[in-house]
Amino acid sequence: MINNTEFAKRLQKVIDYYGESGSSFAEKIGVQRSSISHILSGRNKPSLEFVLKVLSSYPEVELYWLLNGKGNFPAEKNSTEIKSEIPTRPESQNLFSEVEEKTQETNSTSISRIEQNSKKEIDRIVIFYKDGSFQNFENS
Template identity: 45%
Template sequence: MVNIDDFVKRLEIILDYYSLNASTFADRIGVQRSSMSHLLSGRNKPSLDFVMKIMEVFPDVDLYWILNGKGSFPKNDEEESVSKINPIPEIQKQSSPIYLNENFEVEDLFSSVQNQKEEDVQTRNFQETKNSNLRANENEIEKIVFFYKNGTFKVYTP
């Protein structure tokens, strides 16, 4: 978790290093001046977008330094050369385990297609019945909503 007070101190160090005031800094990284003011006052926390904009405009700012205070500012050439020699390996995607219990029901791939066909037939039958019944009445139904116990619903409009 980023400590906001420490983040603000590091942000002020960046402002001093580049001899910028808060308004100019906000303009340079493309954020509203008010958001910069709210950050410096401690009212708001920095967003990921805000931090990434700083990294894009000011390449001397180290990500770990601005977030956690670890590393150095401005970046050392030695740190960059070490990271180029020993790149961080990509994290391999691992599949998460699947736990089955007695109450777990497995649907096959085609059951949803069959259910959709049944719903289409029911809808068509419903619309035919509705159209024949409504011709005699002057009151027309705008829509019908069916609520299911599982929290879903269907809306039928004539």
């Protein structure tokens, strides 16, 4: 369970670290100013939505540190710094596009095999993308 007083201290540390006022911090994460005031005073507990907004607006804030006080703030290294330290090999630069092409070839081959070997008809196919969008293909 979250200790409201300790959470408020950590939240105030984040606000001070970035040189924000309560109002500007609230505006940046997309909440009302009163939400910040109520959490800092201990009147209200932070909601999951509130915590997620803080984390998405300030990637240097670690979830475990914000909730429990364990871990580091600011985060010692963010993912872009870690990625830049990984050496890249020239032959692996186009690896992702090659894998994508082979997957598309395999998928089209698999679909044609399914159509040839099955007496069932495909009603619809839905493709979900990583960005949350999707495409729906229906058999007319």
